[in-house]
Amino acid sequence: SAVISQKPSRDICQRGTSLTIQCQVDSQVTMMFWYRQQPGQSLTLIATANQGSEATYESGFVIDKFPISRPNLTFSTLTVSNMSPEDSSIYLCSVDTSGDTQYFGPGTRLTVL
Amino acid sequence: TQLLEQSPQFLSIQEGENLTVYCNSSSVFSSLQWYRQEPGEGPVLLVTVVTGGEVKKLKRLTFQFGDARKDSSLHITAAQPGDTGLYLCAGGMTTDSWGKLQFGAGTQVVVTP
Numbered sequence: 001s002a003v004i005s006q007k008p009s010r011d012i013c014q015r016g017t018s019l020t021i022q023c024q025v026d027s028q029v030t031m032m033f034w035y036r037q038q039p040g041q042s043l044t045l046i047a048t049a050n051q052g053s054e055a056t057y058e059s060g061f062v063i064d065k066f067p068i069s070r071p072n073l074t075f076s077t078l079t080v081s082n083m084s085p086e087d088s089s090i091y092l093c094s095v096d097t098s099g100d101t102q103y104f105g106p107g108t109r110l111t112v113l
Numbered sequence: 114t115q116l117l118e119q120s121p122q123f124l125s126i127q128e129g130e131n132l133t134v135y136c137n138s139s140s141v142f143s144s145l146q147w148y149r150q151e152p153g154e155g156p157v158l159l160v161t162v163v164t165g166g167e168v169k170k171l172k173r174l175t176f177q178f179g180d181a182r183k184d185s186s187l188h189i190t191a192a193q194p195g196d197t198g199l200y201l202c203a204g205g206m207t208t209d210s211w212g213k214l215q216f217g218a219g220t221q222v223v224v225t226p
């Protein structure tokens with residue numbers, strides 16, 4: 001298993017601004033993932049972030065809007081750029097430790113006014 | 114398009130009753146995970162099943178992976194208010210080497226005292 005922390009836990013932002021979300025893991029992991037979740041709904045994968053390579057984005061998500069950094073094996077950031085109210089959501093990071101199972105952070109609840 | 118179909122979408126039961134949540138697909142998965150998520154938190158892994166026909170028990174929770182590895186079920190015996198949450202199934206794709214998971218839409222379970 002893995003223990004994952006995220007910062008901030010929640011934020012309220014003005015439209016047009018950007019927010020960077022941090023994800024810290026207590027052990028070295030190769031694969032990290034970023035998800036978005038609307039309240040009460042399932043998870044939508046934004047991108048896969050592997051250390052030493054560019055993040056791989058899913059359909060509907062682009063690097064200019066959601067730039068990701070992965071500087072080492074225990075840390076990643078997701079930036080939500082030029083925010084609009086439609087970006088209000090819960091953002092979650094997860095790690096894969098065995099190839100089949102992911103462990104999730106507590107999430108960052110973002111509200112854009 | 115949701116590869117994993119969860120049913121029902123919502124389930125409200127009284128404490129002490131039993132419930133079953135289903136996760137079905139036309140695709141074969143290398144593994145299947147069940148998560149429970151409570152408000153304001155990230156999904157918490159309950160179990161991973163990898164073998165067709167596998168049955169795993171976790172106290173009052175019983176998980177089954179279909180023989181063909183296309184479907185799964187979660188059965189809760191004598192439900193308690195603490196079982197309330199969003200239950201998510203997620204399948205590991207056999208053809209995907211990045212460890213990505215396909216999530217179902219989720220089943221919201223409410224157990225009232």
